[in-house]
Amino acid sequence: MTSSTFSRDELAAAFDQFEATVDRAAQTRDWDPWVDQYTPDVTYVEHAAGTMRGREQVRPWIWQTMESFPGSYMTSFPSLWTVIDEATGRIICELDNPLRDPGDGTVISATNISILTYAGDGLWRRQEDIYNPLRFVKATVKWCRKAAELGTLPPEADAWMKQYGGNK
Template sequence: MTSSTFSRDELAAAFATFEATVDRAAQTRDWDPWVDQYTPDVTYVEHAAGTMRGREEVRPWIWRTMESFPGSYMTSFPSLWTVIDEATGRIICELDNPMRDPGDGSVISATNISILTYAGDGLWRRQEDVYNPLRFVKATLKWCRKAAELGTLPAEADTWMKQYGGGE
């Protein structure tokens, strides 16, 4: 464990800025400001995609993930709860990943745990996302089936559903 020199207030403020930037990225579909919150040498551990090192390795992954189905149908990434660990300079949180309304007002989502390590000056030096990918597949299949039932299933979602075993 490393000792942090960041106060609780600084960590909370930096995370509030992080959340606001991620929310703005989700609304505008411009993912660069999200990536720009990381240090140039960030380590990003994504359990399904692997470990990325540096902003310029994270950037194309975030763009590819968020601009293709199902990421392109996720509308926001709000934290459901947050722990501020001053001793390590970390924020631990559960993030929700709700998808667009399939057409009947349904809210379908999956969550992940994220651990962010602060570097100072509004930048994060590490992020680790912990989740069960099968929960995301299950939620996405549920969304696809609901959209198909309602006649709102887009072609890219139909293709995804067929690829992942949901297109009987």
């Protein structure tokens, strides 16, 4: 067990800043500030993509993920709940990943659990995202079907459906 030297207030403030930066990245579609919140030697564990070490491994992955469908249709990543673990300097949270409105106000999303380990000075040294990829596929298929029904299915989503969505 790693002992933390960070107070609850510092961890909470750092996580508030993390969320604000991620929200700004989602609004501007500029993912570099998100990545810049990690230490240069960050370990990022993403169970579907693998373990990345260092910002310069994380950066192209985030850009590719967030700029291709379905990531490009995710509008925000708000935490639904948060646990501050002072003893380890960690924030454990459930993040929502809503997709943009398909045209009728429907909200379709999937969630993941993230564990962030703080390094100090507003930087995070580790993040692990835990989720069931099939839940994200199911949400994306649901979104595509709704958009198709409404006549708003964009070409990139149609191509994704043909590749991953099946005929069901």
